[in-house]
Amino acid sequence: MLIIGELINGMYANIGKAIKERAKAEIQKCALEQIESGADALDINCGPASKQPLIDMPWLVESVQEVTDKPLCLDSSKPQVIEVGLEAARNKTIINSVTADPEKLDVIIPLAKKYNSQLIGITISKKGIPQNKDQRLELAAAIVASCAEKDFPVDNLFLDPIVLPVNVAQAQLKDILESIRDFKIISEPSPKTTLGLSNVSQGTNVRSLINRTFLTMAIAYGLDSAILDPKDKELMDALITAELILNKHIYCDSYLDAYKKK
Amino acid sequence: MALQLITEKWSGEVSVVTIGAANQEGGTRSHAVKIGGEKSLPYLFKEGSLPNKPQIAFEILDIMPSDWPNAVSAPYGKTLNDPLEWADKCVRDYQAGILCVRLLGSHPDFGNKSPEEEAQLIKKLLKKVSVPLVILGSGDDAKDNLVLPAISEAAKGERCLIGSAVQDNYKTIVASVLADGHNIIAESPIDINIAKQLNILISDMGLALERIVMNPTIGALGYGLEYAYSIMERSRLAALAGDKTMASPFICFVGQEAWRAKEAKADDLPDQGIIWETLTATALIQAGADLLVMRHPKAVEKVKEYIDNLFRS
Numbered sequence: 086m087l088i089i090g091e092l093i094n095g096m097y098a099n100i101g102k103a104i105k106e107r108a109k110a111e112i113q114k115c116a117l118e119q120i121e122s123g124a125d126a127l128d129i130n131c132g133p134a135s136k137q138p139l140i141d142m143p144w145l146v147e148s149v150q151e152v153t154d155k156p157l158c159l160d161s162s163k164p165q166v167i168e169v170g171l172e173a174a175r176n177k178t179i180i181n182s183v184t185a186d187p188e189k190l191d192v193i194i195p196l197a198k199k200y201n202s203q204l205i206g207i208t209i210s211k212k213g214i215p216q217n218k219d220q221r222l223e224l225a226a227a228i229v230a231s232c233a234e235k236d237f238p239v240d241n242l243f244l245d246p247i248v249l250p251v252n253v254a255q256a257q258l259k260d261i262l263e264s265i266r267d268f269k270i271i272s273e274p275s276p277k278t279t280l281g282l283s284n285v286s287q288g289t290n291v292r293s294l295i296n297r298t299f300l301t302m303a304i305a306y307g308l309d310s311a312i313l314d315p316k317d318k319e320l321m322d323a324l325i326t327a328e329l330i331l332n333k334h335i336y337c338d339s340y341l342d343a344y345k346k347k
Numbered sequence: 348m349a350l351q352l353i354t355e356k357w358s359g360e361v362s363v364v365t366i367g368a369a370n371q372e373g374g375t376r377s378h379a380v381k382i383g384g385e386k387s388l389p390y391l392f393k394e395g396s397l398p399n400k401p402q403i404a405f406e407i408l409d410i411m412p413s414d415w416p417n418a419v420s421a422p423y424g425k426t427l428n429d430p431l432e433w434a435d436k437c438v439r440d441y442q443a444g445i446l447c448v449r450l451l452g453s454h455p456d457f458g459n460k461s462p463e464e465e466a467q468l469i470k471k472l473l474k475k476v477s478v479p480l481v482i483l484g485s486g487d488d489a490k491d492n493l494v495l496p497a498i499s500e501a502a503k504g505e506r507c508l509i510g511s512a513v514q515d516n517y518k519t520i521v522a523s524v525l526a527d528g529h530n531i532i533a534e535s536p537i538d539i540n541i542a543k544q545l546n547i548l549i550s551d552m553g554l555a556l557e558r559i560v561m562n563p564t565i566g567a568l569g570y571g572l573e574y575a576y577s578i579m580e581r582s583r584l585a586a587l588a589g590d591k592t593m594a595s596p597f598i599c600f601v602g603q604e605a606w607r608a609k610e611a612k613a614d615d616l617p618d619q620g621i622i623w624e625t626l627t628a629t630a631l632i633q634a635g636a637d638l639l640v641m642r643h644p645k646a647v648e649k650v651k652e653y654i655d656n657l658f659r660s
Contacts, residue, residue, distance in 0.1 A: 335585050335593060337544035343592050346547065346556075 086328065087126060087310035088321075089158050089179070090119030091283065093145065095132015104131060104141050112145060113152045120153055122315040123345060126179060127153070129170065130160035138166045143173035150176045158205075158312070164192045171200040178202040181312075182245065185210045185224035190231040198237055205243045205279055206232075208264070214247060218260040221246050222267050229271045243279040243310055244268045250287040251295060258285070258299070265306040279310035297323040304328060354394045359589035361385040361637075362557040363399065364530050364596055366445065367479025368506035373528075376505060377477035380445050382560070382637040383596030388583060389635045390657055395587075400654050401632050403647050404445040404481050404640045405437040406602050409460070409468055410452035416612045418620045419602075419643045430468065431475045438476050441644040447481035448472065453494045454485035462497035469501045481508040481598070481640070483532075488516040499523035508532060508560055508598070508638075514545050521552045532598055534562040537571070539578050546592045560638065561595040567604040567611075567627045575599075579634040597635055601628045602642030625649045632657075 092115050095101045103111035116127055127149060131141040138161065146157060156177035159170035167180055182205040183193035197204040206228035208221045215221045225244050232242055246264040249257055261280075269275045280303065286295035297320045300311060304327040315321055325344045328334055337343060363384040368374025380402050387395030409430050412420060426432040430448070437443040450465050452458040469482065482498055484491030496519060499509055510532025512520050517533075524531045533549055535542035542561055550556050563582065565575035579597060586594035605611055605627045611620035624646035628639050632654065641647050 334590065335539055335543050335581070337540045337542075337547065337592075339544060339547045343543065343547055343590075346550070346592050 086304070086308065086324070087277075087279070088124050088315055088324070089126045089128050089279070089310060089312040090116075090122075090124030090315045091128050091281070091312045092119055092314060092316070093127055093149065094130040094160070095135050095141070096130070097132075101132050101134055104135065104145065107144070109148045109151075112148045116149045116153055119315045120155060122318070123321050124155070124315040126156040126158050128158040128160050128181060128312055131166070138163065139169050142166050142170040146170050146173040150174065156203075159202075164189075164196065167193070168196055171196065171202060174200075179205060179243070181205045182207045183228070185227045187227075187231070190228065190235075194232060194235045194237050197241070198235070203241045203243065204232075204237070205245055206276075207245045207247055209247055214249070216257070218264050218267060221260070221264045222271075225264070225268050225276075226271050229276055233272070239272050239276050240274045242276045244276045245279050245281065248280050248282065248284045248299075250289070251285055251299075252288050262302055262306045265303055265308050269307060277309040278307065279312065280308065282311045282313040293317055293319055296320055300324055301327040304331065352393055354391070355387075357386060357395055357587040359587045359591070359594060360395075361583070361586050361596055361635075362559075362591075362594050364508070364558065364560055366481070366506060366508045366530060366638075368504060368528075372506070374505040375473060375477065376479050378444075378479070379506070380479050385583075385635070386587070388580075388587065389633050397658075399637070400658055401636055402445055402638050403443075403628075403650060404447040404638060405441065405443040405644075405647065406447045406449060406600075406640045406642050407433045407437065408452070409448065409450050409465065410458055412451075413457075415642070416606060416620060417614075418611075418617045419606050419624075422644050431471055434472055434476050437644075438478055441647065443478060443647075445479050445481065445638075446472075446476060447483065447640045449483045449485075450494060450498070451485050453490055454487050455490060456487075457485065459490075462494045465494050466497040466501035469498045473502060473505060479507070480505065481510070481532075481638075483510050484520075486511075488513075492516065492519040495520045496523040499527045499529060502529070503527040506530065510534060510560075510598075511562055512545065512549060514541050514548070517545065517549060518552065521549050521554050524558070525552070525554050530558045530560060532562050533559050533595070535564065537564045537566075537574060537578055539563075539581055542578075542582065543592050546595060550592070556591055556595065559595040560598045562598050562600065565599045565601070565604055565627075565631060567601075567608045568623055568630065569610065570604065570608055572627060572630055576630065576634040579631070579636070583635045596637035597631075598638040598640065599628075599631045599636040600640045601631060601636075602640055602646075605646075606642055621646045621649070625653075629653050 158179040160181040208224035286292035367376040367379040384398040511534035605624035611623040
């Protein structure tokens with residue numbers, strides 16, 4: 086599955102500071118550590134505190150692609166910030182993200198097409214976060230329909246059902262898991278699925294355990310990708326093992342190491 | 348509406364292993380042989396490229412074979428007594444492009460030849476013929492650990508394919524092959540999990556995955572062929588899906604298995620063994636075999652024709 090490392094985010098103190106001080110080496114170290122741990126792509130987010138995201142985003146993109154050719158997941162709710170990131174990128178890109186609102190889809194999907202980027206669509210709209218899986222499916226279908234209308238290939242689309250913290254919306258997590266499977270039947274070819282994993286454990290005191298338990302369950306529901314902390318070794322080991330159990334890799338005694346050689 | 352082929356897009360490919368080093372590469376071989384490199388399942392040319400044809404190595408022994416049926420030993424006549432003459436006949440009379448020498452005579456039960464004797468033989472053989480060599484021990488682990496380093500050194504720089512490394516005995520041979528610039532055969536007992544594990548163990552010692560050829564162990568027609576086929580198919584699917592630890596080309600010991608079948612040994616049907624060896628080989632080619640080690644010249648000829656036909660379209 087596509088593992089998107091989440092750690093280059095201005096919301097984290099070390100990265101926020103590095104962005105502010107233009108400490109390129111710090112950003113590059115964070116990129117390489119995540120790749121070393123198994124990340125296939127890297128999320129790039131200036132963070133909420135960034136006063137000049139239009140300058141910070143391209144600087145982050147350039148800093149990271151000096152040390153890797155892995156895809157970059159440009160993370161912002163502002164289309165202008167995403168576009169300056171796309172302009173700066175030589176690596177493959179994933180736009181993170183677009184909501185199900187028509188005015189957002191009308192702007193972001195053409196951007197994704199213009200820059201030949203993949204796209205994450207989140208099942209959320211102006212009306213807020215959906216309260217059940219039917220609402221999620223409806224929003225997902227709206228995103229897929231808009232892609233089809235605009236001739237954007239659906240197999241370049243990832244749908245994110247929006248993970249809520251277990252201590253906030255416990256009753257919704259089962260619906261979220263089922264949405265992962267439901268999204269697959271919206272169209273043929275199917276859209277892919279992804280989720281921002283760490284949100285599930287926000288505010289709890291056993292974050293890693295909750296993250297990895299939820300991830301293994303989501304993988305069983307057919308999850309294609311996740312945005313997560315690849316440096317959490319137990320999380321990565323659980324991910325690899327879940328895929329092993331689903332027969333996605335061939336077992337051998339060193340299967341955990343083998344995954345990293347793949 | 349025109350019929351549209353549904354093709355699979357693969358992200359991985361089989362690694363290319365080069366056997367033999369010519370002058371400009373520091374060896375003395377007349378040519379090198381490349382195997383592997385497939386980017387699709389066997390012979391789905393529309394799906395991905397298959398840059399290298401399967402190759403056939405003639406198998407020779409360092410001693411007179413004791414269990415070869417008459418039908419397969421007859422073409423070699425008296426040369427079976429002399430590995431150098433035997434090798435020469437394969438190259439001269441049967442146009443062998445690669446030879447596989449099995450040093451069975453070093454086995455404690457079959458003559459117990461010393462590592463020095465075997466090293467001498469390999470040196471002479473390298474002078475006698477100029478084709479690339481596959482060199483096998485006798486299968487006795489303790490003795491192979493003495494013989495294989497000696498022959499590895501004797502053939503240093505010739506980029507041979509040397510085997511076999513097995514899960515319980517790989518360290519000595521990997522170290523030699525690494526030092527002397529050869530490739531290695533990783534042998535597993537029709538077990539995909541062990542095949543993968545062994546490739547990892549070997550690469551952990553520093554030998555690149557691109558220098559490993561897998562011997563998945565095969566059965567002849569009627570003797571487990573379909574089991575070998577399914578293991579090879581599954582390995583290849585993993586390789587094409589991007590698993591580099593499974594992306595080694597296959598070597599298949601076709602002659603050894605086919606001529607063990609009682610049908611091949613039937614005295615009243617002298618051609619049946621040739622048919623057995625040919626059919627075992629062609630089925631394995633369809634499973635993804637890259638290098639076939641064979642015995643009967645007539646079977647080799649038939650299989651070469653089969654390969655040429657496959658690539659003609």
